[in-house]
Amino acid sequence: MLNSAVINLSVIKRNAENVKTALGGKSKLCAVVKADAYGHGAEKIAAALYTVSDCFAVALPEEGVSLRLSGIDKEILVLTPLSAGDEKVCVEYGLTASAASEKDVRRLEKECEAQGKTVNFHIAYNTGMNRYGADGVEEVCRIADEATKCRYAMLTGLYSHYAAPENDVSFYKATEKFVKARDIIKSYDKNATCHISASGGFLRGAHYDMVRIGLLLYGYKPFVSDAINVKPAMRVYAPVVAKRTLSVGETAFYGETRAEKPERLSLVRYGYADGLPRKRVKGQFGNRCMDVTALTDNDKRFVNVIENAEELSSEYGTITYELLCGAARRAEKIYVT
Structure with missing residues (x-):
């Protein structure tokens, strides 16, 4: 006998709407549904949030494919930089890729040429978490310059991630690095979507062009905060x-x-x-x-x-x-x- 996981879609939607209200129409909401929507069922959650969320984020291209096959036609950002073969999947299914090097951009451009399609990508930038992303604004400039040579691989954003948004020293240090890189990317394209905050950064008020919300959707906070009310689903x-x-x-x-x-x-x-x-x-x-x-x-x-x-x-x-x-x-x- 299987156990029963009872998941309230209305609760998750209300949690998302609370985030959207707090953003005040000034920033986009990206619903993070990686890891099967934190165990809640990615396809069902994405469908429930379709009218609330501006786009979705996953960790793997395969997760993005599952959303596409379930009928999700909004932007889907893949948060892990390219591994071998990922560029083919991103181009084929219209997923927004992450690029952490000039080589990543060239791989995307080559695959676009092979498939006769275009693809969007965001630059992943390391602001101190030391996980993924380009190191330093010089590397960001080189990636952006590489993008100007492309006909099919389109640079449409830049993002990073707070390692410890609840810690003031870590938070402000990462923010300073991010803002410098953001300003550079905006000089290439003023409409580029630049974002650094997941649920923790959102609670600190660092909204920028978009926030990527995962944990809050499912009813929990990464640390104590009265910035928003959410309910477990x-x-x-x-x-x-x-x-x-x-x-x-x-x-x-x-x-x-x-x-x-x-x-x-x-x-x-x-x-x-x-x-x-x-x-x-x-x-x-x-x-x-x-x-x-x-x-x-x-x-x-x-x-x-x-x-x-x-x-x-x-x-x-x-x-x-x-x-x-x-x-x-x-x-x-x-x-x-």
Whole structure:
């Protein structure tokens, strides 16, 4: 039996509308639906947000293809710079590519010539996260100069990403670097879309031409902020499939966790293979098994295993993003409005 992930599309749409309202019509909203929309189902979420979001963002070209095949015809930005063969997919399906070097631009131009099509791309720029992107404004200039030689590969934007938007020193340092690169790109094309903020940067007010919103869409904040109200949209229910009674000193499941008092355990059909970590947390007896979890003090027939992803992530010593991406891994997605 699969577990059930109940996902409220109206809640996600309202979260997006709250972001849109805060932008005041001055910046575009890009809905981030990579990683299967943080575990919520990319195609369904994109369809629900079609009238609210100006465009969409994914991590891989293949994710963009899935959106195209589901009927999404708006701009789709691929946030990972080109790997071998990615240029073919971006051109074929009209995905906006990321370029981090002059070589990337040449690859896109060559593929456009081969397919007889055009393609848009944004320059990925490193402002301190040291993950992806061109290093330094000199490299940004070289990429932009390369784009002026192209007939088919069109430079339409530049973006970066805050490593720690909640930290003032990191935030302002990255912002300063981004603004310098933005000004350069605007000198090539004043209409280029320049953006640096995901949910965290948005909460700090760094909107620029566009914001890329992921976590906030799904009802959580990367750090405490009263800038906007959002509501979680997903619950994952797993059935109680058996009951067990333990006497003092008895063990259950793997390992040596012993009952310190008489226990009445509920065996829930949710294990670490279903998405949440193996580690023992509050209300749980011992570690999870691959397919089942033992709960104490439970009288429910179905258990919502991700009541509050933010609080649960703190217990697990991880982040909300990770739990959301995995929680519904082995669940049937049920969409409600």
